[in-house]
Amino acid sequence: MDDQNPQTQLLKDVWQSRKALFAKHQTELGKFRVDALISAIFSNGPFYHYVFDLSDLNLLYCSAEVEQIHGLKLESLTLQDILDQVHPEDMDFVSRAEATAIRLFQDKIGLHKITNYKVSYCFRFRVKGGDYRLFNHQAVVLTTDQQGRIGKALNVHTDISHLTDNNNRRLSLIGMNGEPSYLDLEVDGEVADPIPQPPRFTPREITVIQRIAKGMTSAEIGRELLLSEYTIKNHRKRILKKAGCQNMTQLIARCITEGLI
Template structure:
């Protein structure tokens, strides 16, 4: 997927303005990052394609860590890149959607789920990112809040960006809030829509089926998945058939693209 980048630059203030207008939700002081297992958290994010991740502070938008893959994907130096540099890679036409998706997620946490549960969710949506060669690819964005301050205000977050252009060509321009730690998910939310429309979604796949999908995305064969999950190869093949039928997909690549764009996993 390629496009002429044009001369326009994304209006990054649309996104930062969403946070600035809600100072009560974001920390007003520098906080220490509590101990956490970054690799474990990243492993909970669905990534099937080139991806990178970074940790940033909502107090001053400083980057605390950036994985080196940002250089291969965007051509940005991991040692000197800033949060603004990353925002500048967003397609100018998608910047408005990104800001509205963030605003909608905040409204849902405030008015439906409860802001206290924000660390139990992954925020997921897609947009176009400029890559190293200057073209634009469709990316999946997933964010996890890592910590809050003493008042409960959001302090630090982990963002993971995955190139999914090999799996999906079209963006649905919707938002998903994917529950972790037993929390329900809210999928395919229309940004700016009525909050009443954001209802918990019944899981399409069982926990076992999600495990199979994740292992398929890593390139494992049915035999390798069977060994990993301590099941028979016959059982894994049956799981794969049921998964495709449930998702109404013809093959696993189509399934993975659908899962990412629709926020199913």
Template sequence: MKPEKELLESIWESSREHLSPESADIDLVQLDNQLSSIFTSGSSYFFIIGFDDMQLKHVSPSVRNVLGMDPEQMALQDILDRIHPEDFEFVTHAEKAAFDLIFARIPIEKRKNYKVSYCFRCKTADGSYQLFNHQAMILAADSAGRLIKSLCVHTSIEHLTAQNNHRISLIGMSEEPSFLNLDVFQVNQPKAISGPNFSEREIEIIRLMSRGMTSRDIAEVLCIAPNTVKNHRKNILNKSGCKNAGELITRCITDGLL
């Protein structure tokens, strides 16, 4: 094993106090609900990892097309082997930052309402490296709040940007506050929530915009007037400081907001 991979695994080992030795079955309805809160804008696959033995418990069939791997035979090491060597240091620090954010800032009862997001380059089925957005959220925890299983989704965003912002975000769902676009080396500093504070309606509209919908299309889906959508879009761009929808969507994905 390369030293970089040993360093990454040392982060998980040093965080053993946050990992539970217990195992747990996953409710498929719960899994569907969790997946519905994960945004994917391109080719993607997901997997469930169990922290009692650091093994993959389920891998989506789509990994065949994305990584060219057999989901039945795939192991965590296979994912590590495909991370770009130059991104290993960042991924290592991002994983440590994720533990620091969740266990230092988020109460036990609210941890399932958060997802971690950052980006890294990964080797795909055709042998090329593409920028992927990594999103992870807790599926099961024990009574002490230690992790049992997590859901991870990897989505290629190469069609949107090839530039990694080397930041991590902790996204609050169910109206929980978010910690956006944080430097992985400074997550322990008492910094206020960063990034534009979009309302739930604005986030709904951003999601629909990301699917290529026009203001009229969005108005029909949300049962509101087209002019209302246009006003929301104007406010969204003003809040974000973006010049157009393309720049907005790219920023929201790389910052982890979507």
């Protein structure tokens, strides 16, 4: 285990250099926005979520699972405490991924669309006990101010070490509400003009994938979706073919690490 602390100032410098894009004051959060988004987040493994404000980097809320996963005390938790769990060797990648995402929203996608995207990439986190495991990071901007500047953000961290220990060190911007996705992007140096990609899977296929990730059988999925087991099995075959995967474990790992959904 590496006892060196991560250089979290690298990430803070990214946010500081883009401060003009962030709201000057706290923005109002819709009453059911977080709960609705959490139910739509794709995860397969232990996870926790938190909300923080980009105007002052204050942590506004964190789910209780952070105690079981990181061994951190919820009552005294700060955003800095969470950042300090990032593997020191991964902090530079995290900073570059954040900088790349912001630049693409500024120059390619448009900041006015930022609430319609999930930002996804992976890095190693220290867990309770001191070991490091691979986590998937998903972030969604929750609010903007009247000038379109970024306010509150929701982050979801999922332990995916049971699926893979290989970090592709890529960034994905996953479109929601009909927006195209920008997947598997490099973050080293200047990023070439990314090409938007249509959804890899249909809404029905995504529904099936989410239930497969929960360990449900084809028969169980069929009963829940009011479809035959035969239909679900055909969905599974098409999903594997589209993703270029040999089995469902490989599929779920690829969906998470490459931001396919």
